[in-house]
Amino acid sequence: MGSPPRTLFRKIWDAHAIMPLQDGDWLLSIDRHLVNEVTSPQAFEGLRNAGRRVRRPDATIAVADHNVPTDRRDGPIEDPASRLQVETLEQNVTEFQVPYVPLTDPAQGIVHVIGPELGLTLPGMTIVCGDSHTSTHGAFGALAFGIGTSEVEHVLATQALRQKPAKSFLVQVDNVLAPGVTAKDLVLAIIGTLGTAGATGHVIEYAGPGIEALDMAGRMTVCNMSIEAGARAGLIAPDEVAFAWLEGRPMTPKGEDFERAKDQWRALRSDSGAQYDRAVRIDASTVVPMVTWGTSPEAVITIGSPVPDPADLNPSARAQAAAMLDYMGLKPGQSLDDLPIDMVFIGSCTNGRIEDLRMAAKVVKGRRVAQNVRALVVPGSGAVKAQAEEEGLAQIFLQAGFEWREAGCSMCLGMNPDRLAPGQRCAATSNRNFEGRQGPGGRTHLMSPPMAAAAAIHGRIVDVRKA
Ligand SMILES: CC(C)[C@H](C(=O)O)[C@@H](O)C(=O)O
Ligand code: SF4
Secondary structure, three states: OOOOOOOHHHHHHHHHEEEEOHHHOEEEEOOEEEEOOOOOHHHHHHHHHHOOOOOOHHHEEEEOOOOOOOOOOOOOOOOHHHHHHHHHHHHHHHHOOOOEEOOOOOOOEOHHHHHHHOOOOOOOOEEEEOOHHHHHHHHHOOEEEEOOHHHHHHHHHHOEEEEOOOEEEEEEEEOOOOOOOOHHHHHHHHHHHHOOOOOOOEEEEEEOHHHHOOOHHHHHHHHHHHHHHOOOEEEEOOOHHHHHHHOOOOOOOOHHHHHHHHHHHOOOOOOOOOOOOEEEEEEHHHOOOEEEOOOOOOOEEEOOOEOOOHHHOOHHHHHHHHHHHHHHOOOOOOEOOOOEOOEEEEOHHHHOOHHHHHHHHHHHOOOOOOOOOEEEEOOOEHHHHHHHHHOOHHHHHHHHOOEEOOOOOHHHOOOOOOOOOOOOEEEEOOOOOOOOOOOOOOEEEEOOHHHHHHHHHHOEOOOOOOO
């Protein structure tokens, strides 16, 4: 008798579990720690007060992304609160000798975009960051999750973390997506099915032909938004597509070492017969372009179908739906098709990669952004920006009337100058549509890059398959 079949999650967990602690917690070793300017100041302050050092600077990397203006890279940041966060990070990385990607570095970008790009994200690793969308890195078969500031301090000091083992959740995706339908639509459909609390306490493993057919950018989009279904992390077994993507990145193993690493990485898949705590099946071929109508990612519908009428809902859901419609300036039962918009935001750690910009540029090519619409393309990293410029995508966007920006979180959340004015309606490729997320009173409709591009051209939300 061999050992019982294990899930991919269990394999990575077992390989990193140091020792059991009280209350079912374990001490887990951490391979990579990504640090941003938002959740690290108190953590470094804690180290300083305790006279501690960073235990593994070589396993740590810091970058500023949330508070970074995207219109230019020279000169000081104007907003005092943003400037303070970025300068504090810069002082801390100097004092604690943590590797840092400066704002002026061509590799700067959103931490979840640059981690994989630099080869810092590798299969089988445990990766943490003081940011919920750390789940993105699970696309490479890494167990990657967001942590709070006190945990950031703990990992800085010890390179280990106290954790409860998560439950496992299989999302099996049968068949493949139809033309014009993207990984973003798939994950929005999954969140619509599970709900924002549907995967609470679980690590979601995505598997099946619909996942295998996705490129790495698509897999990252799916894992990125796992957190919006309440999951602790998202995971996809790494395959040849992942290995090819990783080969030759600055920090990936080279030559023979890469071959050896691949041999080990091939074992990073759930054994047949492995048991999951929960499982659902999704048919990818039935997914169509999705758009959110409310102020939660689960408030999502297929383009063309009506937004809910609170009167049709059960009493517990009624008040919330009515409040969401009111905030969003929508009428019960209306369609989102043809709804006028004011802004378009193409970017974020969900959809700010080169593949996303290619999909958007394909829709935009040779056309013009509608009058009265302001449209931003914000590459997820300096590398994405450079690549897009080299491929002529930047030119396509600029000629169409888009603004072409420097890398950062930008309008994904209102921590920097890229914000909606109250009441403005935005077609956004980001991952959260909470009240005020893109600026106080702003109204966010989440969608795919091609859908956002089509909205920019038409000045309205439209079905990209017909636009
Ligand atoms: C500011 C940061 C801590 C936050 C997160 O944890 O995800 C942000 O990135 C977000 O997307 O809301
Ligand atoms: S792009 Fe948005 S979701 Fe991603 S880390 Fe930045 S603020 Fe968070």
